[in-house]
Amino acid sequence: MKTKGLFITGTDTGIGKTLVSAGITRLLLNRGNSIGVFKPIASGGTISEDGKLLQMAARLPHSAYREIVPFHYRQPLAPWVASWKEGKVDLAKIEKAFQKAKASCDFLVVEGVGGIQVPITQDFFVTDWMVKWKLPVLIVVRAGLGTINHSLLTVEALQRRKVKIVGVLVNGYTGKGIAERTNVKALKKLLKVPVYGPLKYNPCYRKDLDLLAKDMAKLGLPII
Numbered sequence: 001m002k003t004k005g006l007f008i009t010g011t012d013t014g015i016g017k018t019l020v021s022a023g024i025t026r027l028l029l030n031r032g033n034s035i036g037v038f039k040p041i042a043s044g045g046t047i048s049e050d051g052k053l054l055q056m057a058a059r060l061p062h063s064a065y066r067e068i069v070p071f072h073y074r075q076p077l078a079p080w081v082a083s084w085k086e087g088k089v090d091l092a093k094i095e096k097a098f099q100k101a102k103a104s105c106d107f108l109v110v111e112g113v114g115g116i117q118v119p120i121t122q123d124f125f126v127t128d129w130m131v132k133w134k135l136p137v138l139i140v141v142r143a144g145l146g147t148i149n150h151s152l153l154t155v156e157a158l159q160r161r162k163v164k165i166v167g168v169l170v171n172g173y174t175g176k177g178i179a180e181r182t183n184v185k186a187l188k189k190l191l192k193v194p195v196y197g198p199l200k201y202n203p204c205y206r207k208d209l210d211l212l213a214k215d216m217a218k219l220g221l222p223i224i
């Protein structure tokens with residue numbers, strides 16, 4: 001493996017970041033690597049479903065959960081907005097947890113929060129973690145209509161901050177609709193970063209992470 005870790009972001013919330021993170025984690029694990037997983041902050045409910053899936057993908061015990069997701073807001077809101085009622089985020093605690101997670105494995109898979117400009121505080125955004133942690137970034141994008149605009153905006157904003165982009169991964173392909181069938185070609189022509197996929201929409205993936213890992217292996221991502 002060429003890098004010490006990967007930051008997985010997306011063009012939106014609900015785009016497939018957790019699923020893709022879980023697939024990459026399980027694939028690297030199945031190949032005998034020492035893999036850690038990290039989600040710096042989660043919002044919504046009392047326990048993060050993302051954190052649980054990442055924990056399962058890495059085959060870590062339940063007790064590892066608090067280290068995988070060091071900070072949690074109950075309201076399903078952007079962290080800074082959630083903090084208005086629930087109190088300020090503890091960035092130092094998250095930083096400490098990140099350094100510990102990084103030191104505990106050979107390769108750390110970090111899942112972001114929503115898209116790249118989600119405010120963690122009023123003046124600290126998801127992109128600031130990418131810059132601070134110097135991790136290469138994989139951008140998960142939707143397969144259907146709207147993805148060209150969102151993908152171009154995200155790539156441009158990351159390039160402005162000099163973040164290293166591994167590529168764009170088109171996720172959730174059903175093949176139904178002309179936009180899905182033309183978007184990969186269009187993205188390849190418009191973007192100067194690699195475009196991977198599409199990864200198909202398959203409702204079995206969440207329950208069968210080895211199947212997901214097997215299908216992800218075929219995408220040719222450079223880190224796996």
Ligand SMILES: Nc1ncnc2c1ncn2[C@@H]1O[C@H](COP(=O)(O)OP(=O)(O)OP(=O)(O)O)[C@@H](O)[C@H]1O
Nearest residue numbers: 013014015016017018019114172200201202203206
């Ligand atoms: N390729 C796929 N096949 C089937 N289901 C998918 C696929 N990609 C994502 N999903 C499903 O879509 C939903 C959203 O995906 P996921 O939770 O990975 O998004 P996310 O970007 O991590 O969202 P969040 O911003 O909340 O962290 C989940 O139920 C997930 O299982």
Ligand SMILES: [Mg+2]
Nearest residue numbers: 017018050111
């Ligand atoms: Mg997620």
